[in-house]
Amino acid sequence: MSFKTISSHMAAQLDKELMGPEVGFTLEQLMELAGLSVAQAIVKEFPYVPSRKSQVLVLAGPGNNGGDGLVCARHLALFGFNPVVYYPKRSSKTPFFSQLVSQLQFFKIPVLGSDDQWIKYLDEKDTLCVVDAIFGFSFRPPVREPFGSVLKELRKVQERLPIVSVDIPTGWDVDEGPLDNESIVPKVLVSLTAPKPCASKIDSLETQHYVGGRFIPGSFANKYGFEPFDYDKGDQVTKLVPT
Numbered sequence: 001m002s003f004k005t006i007s008s009h010m011a012a013q014l015d016k017e018l019m020g021p022e023v024g025f026t027l028e029q030l031m032e033l034a035g036l037s038v039a040q041a042i043v044k045e046f047p048y049v050p051s052r053k054s055q056v057l058v059l060a061g062p063g064n065n066g067g068d069g070l071v072c073a074r075h076l077a078l079f080g081f082n083p084v085v086y087y088p089k090r091s092s093k094t095p096f097f098s099q100l101v102s103q104l105q106f107f108k109i110p111v112l113g114s115d116d117q118w119i120k121y122l123d124e125k126d127t128l129c130v131v132d133a134i135f136g137f138s139f140r141p142p143v144r145e146p147f148g149s150v151l152k153e154l155r156k157v158q159e160r161l162p163i164v165s166v167d168i169p170t171g172w173d174v175d176e177g178p179l180d181n182e183s184i185v186p187k188v189l190v191s192l193t194a195p196k197p198c199a200s201k202i203d204s205l206e207t208q209h210y211v212g213g214r215f216i217p218g219s220f221a222n223k224y225g226f227e228p229f230d231y232d233k234g235d236q237v238t239k240l241v242p243t
């Protein structure tokens with residue numbers, strides 16, 4: 001597959017510029033669009049069929065990738081799914097993350113903590129897919145607990161329960177890709193703004209690849225070395241097809 005990628009360093013710089021004084025986005029705005037785009041990719045990959053299972057397990061990590069997962073869960077509920085969120089390490093950096101949790105409670109979406117039983121939701125009889133919103137472009141290996149154990153459980157079920165990874169498949173090196181053959185292999189990857197280099201290591205027969213996070217003008221994409229993506233009409237995601 002051929003597409004331009006943006007390194008972890010450049011992705012962090014792009015983020016900083018978008019939320020800097022000149023451009024003026026807030027994290028909350030970008031996260032809303034990021035989470036919405038992941039929910040839209042799920043609608044496209046797993047079209048809703050009445051009577052079919054509709055539970056989605058969202059695994060949320062401690063940083064902004066986790067925040068994308070919290071937003072995604074809310075949109076999934078609006079789209080007719082039944083999300084359950086596992087959020088074992090909660091961010092206290094800003095009140096915004098606890099506000100996202102309050103919103104989930106407002107929607108009556110269960111939000112499990114570190115003491116709660118989450119593994120029972122890793123059951124393909126009831127669960128349609130698992131959203132991997134554990135780590136994004138700021139992950140640096142090796143993975144620390146409790147997330148090492150979470151990844152181990154995901155690897156056991158990934159052949160029967162599809163994983164949808166937000167921005168980066170968790171545990172992969174952002175620039176190098178999977179670190180060993182113990183890494184998870186998502187069925188869907190939703191790259192945000194632009195694919196990171198690890199996305200060029202996915203096997204297109206195994207993993208469907210979307211780009212979402214539709215929030216920059218073409219000139220800004222060009223400045224960071226990539227062409228704007230070809231979104232259809234009002235879509236928040238576009239599927240990259242192998243060439």
Ligand SMILES: NC(=O)C1=CN([C@@H]2O[C@H](COP(=O)(O)OP(=O)(O)OC[C@H]3O[C@@H](n4cnc5c(N)ncnc54)[C@H](OP(=O)(O)O)[C@@H]3O)[C@@H](O)[C@H]2O)[C@@H](O)CC1
Nearest residue numbers: 030062063064065135136137138139140142143144167193
């Ligand atoms: N413009 C865009 O496209 C936008 C992108 N957005 C999203 O933001 C994501 C990047 O978010 P981010 O910078 O907060 O980092 P993220 O990857 O969530 O992880 C940081 C957390 O993980 C932890 N941690 C790190 N390594 C670890 C380890 N080995 N083992 C255990 N823990 C480890 C680290 O802990 P610390 O090292 O600080 O103690 C910290 O708590 C990006 O991928 C995209 O999804 C949108 O929301 C906004 C617009």
Ligand SMILES: [K+]
Nearest residue numbers: 132135166168
């Ligand atoms: K992820």
